Amino acid sequence: MTSSLNAGTRLRALLARPQILLAPGAFDGISARFAAAAGAEAVYMTGFGVAGSLLGVPDIGLVTATEMADRVRALAEAAAGTPLIADGDNGHGGALNAARLTRLYEGAGAACIQLEDQVLPKRCGHMEGKEIVALGEATARIKAAAGARHDGGFCVMARTDARAVAGLDEALRRAEAYLHAGADLLFVEAPQTLEEMRAIAERFPGTPLVANMVEDGKTPYLDAKSLQDTGFRLVIFPVSVLLVAAKAVEDAYRALLGAGRLPAEAERLSFAGYNERMGLGELLAKAQALLPATS
Numbered sequence: 001m002t003s004s005l006n007a008g009t010r011l012r013a014l015l016a017r018p019q020i021l022l023a024p025g026a027f028d029g030i031s032a033r034f035a036a037a038a039g040a041e042a043v044y045m046t047g048f049g050v051a052g053s054l055l056g057v058p059d060i061g062l063v064t065a066t067e068m069a070d071r072v073r074a075l076a077e078a079a080a081g082t083p084l085i086a087d088g089d090n091g092h093g094g095a096l097n098a099a100r101l102t103r104l105y106e107g108a109g110a111a112c113i114q115l116e117d118q119v120l121p122k123r124c125g126h127m128e129g130k131e132i133v134a135l136g137e138a139t140a141r142i143k144a145a146a147g148a149r150h151d152g153g154f155c156v157m158a159r160t161d162a163r164a165v166a167g168l169d170e171a172l173r174r175a176e177a178y179l180h181a182g183a184d185l186l187f188v189e190a191p192q193t194l195e196e197m198r199a200i201a202e203r204f205p206g207t208p209l210v211a212n213m214v215e216d217g218k219t220p221y222l223d224a225k226s227l228q229d230t231g232f233r234l235v236i237f238p239v240s241v242l243l244v245a246a247k248a249v250e251d252a253y254r255a256l257l258g259a260g261r262l263p264a265e266a267e268r269l270s271f272a273g274y275n276e277r278m279g280l281g282e283l284l285a286k287a288q289a290l291l292p293a294t295s
Contacts, residue, residue: 001111006152007076007111014041015185015208020228023085025051025238028071029078031245036082037277040113043079045072046238047087052246061122065092069104076109083111085157085236088119089227090133090143095140099148100212102156112155114187117162117174126190126217130161135174139181146182157210158183159181163190164218172203185210185234208233215243268271 014021023042027049028031035043050071055062072086086105091098098115103114114212116122117138119131133137145156146218158178160173168191175186187210191197197220201209211232213221227235227261249268256262 006085006150006153007081007109008106008155010109011042011085011155012153012184014083016232020232021234022224022226023234023236025049026075026079026235027242029074031241032075032078032082032084034277035241036079040082041235042083042085043075044236044238045075045084045086045240047109048239049088049242050087052242059122061089061106061120063089065097065101065104068092069101069108072105072110073108084109085112085114085155085234086110087238088113088115091115091121091141093120094137094241095144098141099144102145102148102154103150106151106154108159110154112158112185113145114159114188115145116140116159116170116189117178126158126184126214126219130164131161132165135177138174139177142178142181142183155184156182157185157187159187159189159210161189163188163192163196168196168199172200175200176206179204179207184208187212192218194222196234197230201217205231211235212235213237213238221228 021042022040023044024035024040025046026035026043027046032043047063047068049221050068051057051059051063054067068088072084076084088098088101088105091101093148096177102113117132119133123236142156142158149156159173160171160174160178162174171188175188179186185208186204189212197211209232211227211234212219215221221283224235252262252266255266262268
């Protein structure tokens with residue numbers, strides 16, 4: 001793959017390989033930059049993480065479509081060419097809303113938009129009390145998104161939350177309908193046993209399937225190799241780094257306020273090390289190169 005290929009085409013090439021693709025979750029510029037620097041081949045923008053990092057709220061549908069699209073642009077830029085898979089929630093409305101959101105995400109630099117079949121407002125897929133829209137409305141969202149993209153390489157991921165609401169059979173029926181509506185990847189959210197995960201893989205051989213590994217979630221927590229052996233092509237870890245970072249931030253504030261200064265033993269980057277990771281030297285060199293030569 002070369003950087004001349006667009007983001008969606010690069011993502012498709014990654015999904016076409018025999019090995020599973022692991023996309024860690026990112027929620028802001030720092031996390032997206034660090035994920036790419038650590039060697040991630042794709043990055044997943046988590047709506048759960050955006051809700052917390054942007055507004056300080058849980059994932060219950062409070063972030064607007066334009067706020068999400070703005071965050072897509074920031075993460076795509078910070079990820080520096082690494083394909084970004086972006087959570088589009090429920091499209092923020094009906095089919096026309098899903099189409100507009102797709103165009104916004106594609107224009108912002110995403111490689112793929114994820115759309116689900118929950119009502120508005122939605123909830124995190126591993127929370128209780130979810131509700132889903134009628135199959136016809138959900139299918140229209142996917143069809144509209146697939147038709148709205150300007151470049152055929154841009155991917156549409158269809159997620160169904162029906163397992164928690166109506167059982168696995170309904171979730172599989174919906175996933176089949178979304179595939180026929182134009183989805184490129186299928187994401188059956190929150191299967192509760194390994195047997196259910198195998199049933200999903202057996203139902204859709206040859207289709208890129210998504211596994212969602214959420215710490216303390218409803219789905220068996222497996223490593224990437226085990227998921228590949230089960231039949232999944234993409235695994236996302238949307239909140240892993242967020243939960244670690246949140247604990248570190250909480251501990252640092254408590255230590256700072258308790259001691260009146262940050263304890264010397266606190267684990268942290270150095271000031272210079274942080275600036276290095278943010279690309280300060282490279283940016284300053286670019287700025288210097290743009291200045292006129294002095295005689």
